[in-house]
Amino acid sequence: MTSxxxxxxxxxxxxxxxxxxxxxxxxxxGATMTLEEKxxxxxxxxEMGVDIIEAGFPIASDxxxxxVTEISKVLQNAVTCGLARASKGDIxxxxxxLQHARKPxxxxxxxxxxxxxxxxxxMSKAQVLDKIRETVTFAxxxxxxxxxxxxxxxxxxxxxxxxxVALAVECGATTINIPDTVGYTAPRExxxxxxxxHQKVPGLKNCIVATHCHNDLGMATANALAxxxxxxxxxxxxxxxxGERAGNTALEEVVMAMKVRRDILPYRTDIDTTKIMKASRxxxxxxxxxxxxxxxxxxxxxxxxxxxxxxxxxxxxxxTFEIMRPEDVGLTESNLVMGKHSGRAAFKDxxxxxxxxxxxxAFQETFVRFKALADSKKEVYDDDIIALIEDTQTSTVxxxxxxxxxxxxxxxxxxxxxxLVMEIDGVExxxxxxxxxxxxxxxNAVKALVPHTARLKLYQVHxxxxxxxxxxxxxxxxxxxxxxVSGHAANADTLVAxxxxxxxxxxxxxxxxxxxxxxxxx
Ligand code: KIV
Ligand code: ZN
Numbered sequence: 001m002t003s004x005x006x007x008x009x010x011x012x013x014x015x016x017x018x019x020x021x022x023x024x025x026x027x028x029x030g031a032t033m034t035l036e037e038k039x040x041x042x043x044x045x046x047e048m049g050v051d052i053i054e055a056g057f058p059i060a061s062d063x064x065x066x067x068v069t070e071i072s073k074v075l076q077n078a079v080t081c082g083l084a085r086a087s088k089g090d091i092x093x094x095x096x097x098l099q100h101a102r103k104p105x106x107x108x109x110x111x112x113x114x115x116x117x118x119x120x121x122x123m124s125k126a127q128v129l130d131k132i133r134e135t136v137t138f139a140x141x142x143x144x145x146x147x148x149x150x151x152x153x154x155x156x157x158x159x160x161x162x163x164x165v166a167l168a169v170e171c172g173a174t175t176i177n178i179p180d181t182v183g184y185t186a187p188r189e190x191x192x193x194x195x196x197x198h199q200k201v202p203g204l205k206n207c208i209v210a211t212h213c214h215n216d217l218g219m220a221t222a223n224a225l226a227x228x229x230x231x232x233x234x235x236x237x238x239x240x241x242x243g244e245r246a247g248n249t250a251l252e253e254v255v256m257a258m259k260v261r262r263d264i265l266p267y268r269t270d271i272d273t274t275k276i277m278k279a280s281r282x283x284x285x286x287x288x289x290x291x292x293x294x295x296x297x298x299x300x301x302x303x304x305x306x307x308x309x310x311x312x313x314x315x316x317x318x319x320t321f322e323i324m325r326p327e328d329v330g331l332t333e334s335n336l337v338m339g340k341h342s343g344r345a346a347f348k349d350x351x352x353x354x355x356x357x358x359x360x361x362a363f364q365e366t367f368v369r370f371k372a373l374a375d376s377k378k379e380v381y382d383d384d385i386i387a388l389i390e391d392t393q394t395s396t397v398x399x400x401x402x403x404x405x406x407x408x409x410x411x412x413x414x415x416x417x418x419x420l421v422m423e424i425d426g427v428e429x430x431x432x433x434x435x436x437x438x439x440x441x442x443x444n445a446v447k448a449l450v451p452h453t454a455r456l457k458l459y460q461v462h463x464x465x466x467x468x469x470x471x472x473x474x475x476x477x478x479x480x481x482x483x484x485v486s487g488h489a490a491n492a493d494t495l496v497a498x499x500x501x502x503x504x505x506x507x508x509x510x511x512x513x514x515x516x517x518x519x520x521x522x
Contacts, residue, residue: 014232015258015267018046018210019251020054021283022067023083025242030288030457030477030484032512033313035067037286040393041239042071046078049270050251052105052234057083058097059090063511065097074102077147079103084358086110086135095142105145107177108135112164113152125160130165138495140172148173149212154185154193162200169203176207183216183246187226194230210234213249215241220249221296225257228267239283240291240298241400252276252297260324277330278355286389288475288486288505290462297329330355332382340374354382356389366392375470376492387464387471387490391500398509400425401450403500410438420445420499442499450506454480461494474501483512 022038033041038055045053055071056064072080080101082094086108098104110131111120112204117128132148138144148168153161165176177195190211198204210228211234213220215481224235241250254272284291285462293300303326318325326451332354347367347388351358358366369388374380402423410416415434418441431448435441439459458477463470472494476487487505491497 016051018052018236019050021238023054025238030486030487038067048275052079054081059093068097071357079105081105084108086131106139107147109149112150115153116152136171147175149177152181153178154180162285166201177210179212183214187222190223191226191230194227212236216406221253224249239279274330391490416441418442418445454478472497474498476501476505478505485509
């Protein structure tokens with residue numbers, strides 16, 4: 001295994017993109033992802049040109065350990081990063097998960113602010129310094145690429161922050177990350193903090209300085225870019241800004257801001273921006289967090305022009321109202337595709353055009369489902385195909401529970417009756433039950449076959465395209481003992497999509513039950 005430090009300075013204007021969708025993003029209640037889903041995201045991020053992928057927090061659960069291990073095996077270019085608290089046990093566990101990585105990085109952190117020292121750690125300033133010395137030195141004895149973070153840095157006393165950063169650098173940290181853990185800072189202050197550290201810690205010139213912003217006051221993107229202007233050369237971010245509370249800095253926003261405003265933000269990333277929409281859709285599907293319609297860059301309306309004046313301007317010259325081209329972020333018009341007579345070759349071609357290269361098995365399954373959809377729906381659009389692919393990727397053969405068959409009697413005359421057949425651990429089970437409407441009956445049938453105490457927190461239906469024959473995309477969120485999971489499915493039949501989304505959430509609940517470590521991170 002080669003262990004190498006990614007070069008911070010292939011040129012002064014290069015900003016490294018550190019994606020933490022699968023670590024900080026997954027900490028968002030309900031965003032639990034399965035291993036297969038994480039692998040899909042990791043491969044896409046790697047292809048996109050993300051420099052460092054924080055794949056998980058190996059001590060948190062066997063699932064996180066496995067995710068870091070398996071992701072590290074598939075990454076071709078990106079550094080694989082594993083998170084560890086300031087303890088030798090955590091660091092050893094992270095290092096052992098990184099054994100197959102071409103480029104491993106250990107990321108270790110400790111709270112430095114008075115609130116964190118006193119209330120979370122019950123440690124004095126001197127004790128925290130001792131821990132930093134012990135753990136950064138230990139991490140560096142294992143791996144030559146070590147990132148250290150003073151958690152809640154933006155609420156830490158300035159002099160003390162300088163002392164901790166200088167110590168971490170002296171002990172061998174190669175990246176120093178400055179987190180705004182609670183989304184408290186503002187752009188000018190974010191920049192001042194980075195400049196101040198550069199001035200007062202001379203050793204920082206040999207390190208990469210990173211910025212890690214949370215979005216509680218809606219300033220994460222602005223704060224991250226201000227930090228870059230002050231000398232930070234790594235931005236920590238997530239796709240769609242996923243993350244707990246108000247989320248993290250959105251990858252697509254900082255990357256596109258630096259691309260579109262190169263005149264005033266003269267920095268460069270290696271991101272292939274045409275893969276942004278695909279990454280956004282994938283993360284939204286697997287996390288069950290829909291993207292708000294007016295979200296910058298990736299929202300459904302980000303490039304839509306409704307008003308007469310805008311439409312008129314756009315027809316004359318797109319630049320009148322558009323500062324970037326939809327195709328720069330991988331957005332193509334949702335074209336009418338093909339019908340039930342389209343063959344495999346044409347379908348394969350379409351997938352390639354849409355940027356999907358799925359394996360043979362997934363191709364066969366998606367093709368069969370496309371044919372069934374084309375039979376039931378006159379017009380099949382690109383968005384339908386994307387929903388099909390993502391749905392096929394969401395439910396995998398490794399899921400313990402699958403929906404096999406669902407039929408329904410419902411209408412004006414009384415309670416709806418659902419008859420459901422499910423495969424559970426390879427064995428088929430059937431149940432018939434009633435409910436207050438067809439969705440309720442379907443969910444009751446699932447619950448009878450898979451008894452559980454999880455509570456339904458969200459049931460949401462979206463139409464993929466226009467028209468009454470549109471596919472329904474359903475999201476379901478469940479909570480059990482404070483653990484939240486989301487399930488997702490798409491189908492031309494809203495009830496089938498609902499049942500499958502519910503079962504998808506239950507499959508994730510099995511994964512989530514493994515995560516035993518109290519998650520106190522932000
Ligand atoms: O927000 C935060 O402080 C974190 C650290 C673990 C870097 O996510
Ligand atoms: Zn964070």
